[in-house]
Amino acid sequence: MRNIIAFPLLALTVILQSAVVSQVRLLSGYADLPLVLLAVWALQKQVKSAWHWGALTCLFVGFISKMPIVVVVASYLGTVFFAQLLQKRVWQAPLLAAFSVVFASVLFSQALSYAALRFLGVPLPLKDVVGLIVLPSLLLNILLAIPLYALMRDLAHWVYPVEE
């Protein structure tokens, strides 16, 4: 039942992304707060609702973004997939797992965005995209993963309390 916190939390996250995070630029890149939040949430071992959170994130982001909905859905559900894939393999170093998932998810998401926009005829020079968007975004997202991991770990303890 406490999973219902996903609605206000993800709505607030997407609002913050649109109003604040997208203004904090490094070159032309900026962090993807919903993606990082989803990645570190899905990495928590007690979490059983990661796919639901992923779907909800797709809904919110797809509502405000011009990016094709297919790209949005694939990016965020792909993030959950990566997280669950790594969850059982890098269990002894959770922060390292968070960095790995964020790294893979951001690369996957931006590669999809690039491919989709090129397919739609938008001229995007690969060199500019990599140097000015992808690499700065990767750095910002990985930095953002550190505080968010701690926050989401505490939230996971609250949503899924340990039964004694």
Next chain:
Amino acid sequence: MNSRSLQTTIIFLVIGGILVLAFSGALGSASRGFTAALADVQTWISGRFLGFQDFITAPRDIVSLRSRNAELEAQVSQLQAQVIELQQRVSETEILAALVDFSRANPESAYKAASVIGRDPSPFLHYVIINRGSNDGIRRGMPVVTNQGLVGRIDAVIADAARVQLITDPGSSVNVYLRDAQTSAVLNGSVTGDVSLDLISQNATVQAGDLILTSGLGGGYPADLIIGKIVTLRVLEFELFQQATVQPAVDFSRLEIVLVITNFRPVDIAPLEPESASP
């Protein structure tokens, strides 16, 4: 009166008389020495007393001073918040005043002011979200401007908000007119947010600083909206067209309030465009 009482009275009168003479200075240097010693003693005692009084009363004063200090700090914080709020209002008022001047100078268009409340979550796209939607008469395709020049056009609308495609978006193309060179061109956005001109005729004489306006061709934007100035020109003889980099008139990093031109209806010329030739 017995003899002892009389003796006491006489002693008091004698000493009192000496004191009166001493205080009045009638005893010369002895008098001055006496009063000086008395004053010194009184000064010393007074000083010690004041010190003792401070020691006794100081803790109470510190408590009251701390309380007063906290009150004043709270007041300062409140006033600083008010100052920030008022500065923000002044800034908004200045922007709105400039926009009002712009709308008065261009009375042929009807405007609706809107605040920029967000940006697209994807760094690949240059879109902003404004706080006016279909409830305010905003429709898809309406141009968006500031007093400085063209911003973009409405891309999607919901009841109380709309998404605006900026002219810096890599998917944006605007037909423009170079006023000084009297030739047409196409303005393209880019992923970095820079804008550039393409399809400038090789025969046109274009210079840095030339003013760029919308041409109105294609029906997507009204004519004669200011876009910016040419910064540098690239002329290669083996290419069909000249290209140029542009300094936009609008500062897109500081967009706060914009105007939507509500009486402009974009023309959809897609049915008039020739279909791609089949092989």
